[in-house]
Amino acid sequence: MRVTTWTEYSLIIALHLAKRGRGAPDPIAARELAEIERLPSDYVEQILLRLRRAGLVESVRGARGGYYLARDPVGITVHDVMAASEHQTFEINCVNHPVDAERCSPGTACSIRPVWHALQRRVDELLSGITLADLLTDQPAVPELVSIAPSES
Secondary structure (H helix, E strand, O other): OOOOHHHHHHHHHHHHHHHHOEOOOOOEOHHHHHHHHOOOHHHHHHHHHHHHHOOOEEEEOOOOOEEEEOOOHHHOEHHHHHHHHHOOOOOOHHHHOOOOOOOOOOOOOOOOHHHHHHHHHHHHHHHHOOEHHHHOOOHHHHHHHHOOOOOOO
16 A cells, blocks of 8 residues: 555645635635645646546636535544545556566466555545544544454455
């Protein structure tokens, strides 16, 4: 698993919008958001487009247009943001970039692939259990969220 710049920026943007509140009366322009968060504006615009396509943010056109959170922060998870920005949360390399077509084909027995799938499920479970509202709380409370016990699978 690799947390990319896209993911990091996407979470910063989503948290900024969450702080402003759902359906904020004054939507924020992508360029203004980029300046406030000190992020490259071209990244911000592309990320906002992906978040909008995923239904996490909404946009308003016009001179006073911009973006705002489409749902309450308690209803948006870190998993939602990552999946919207990266289209996945965990890349299984042998599935997406097989080294050997015969060895890595889905029908071939492989003792390693189940480990990656189990890890993907755990990562997705963890990320689905943390909402933007959780991340808006005091910083000392966040580590408690990520220290979940292993599931019984």
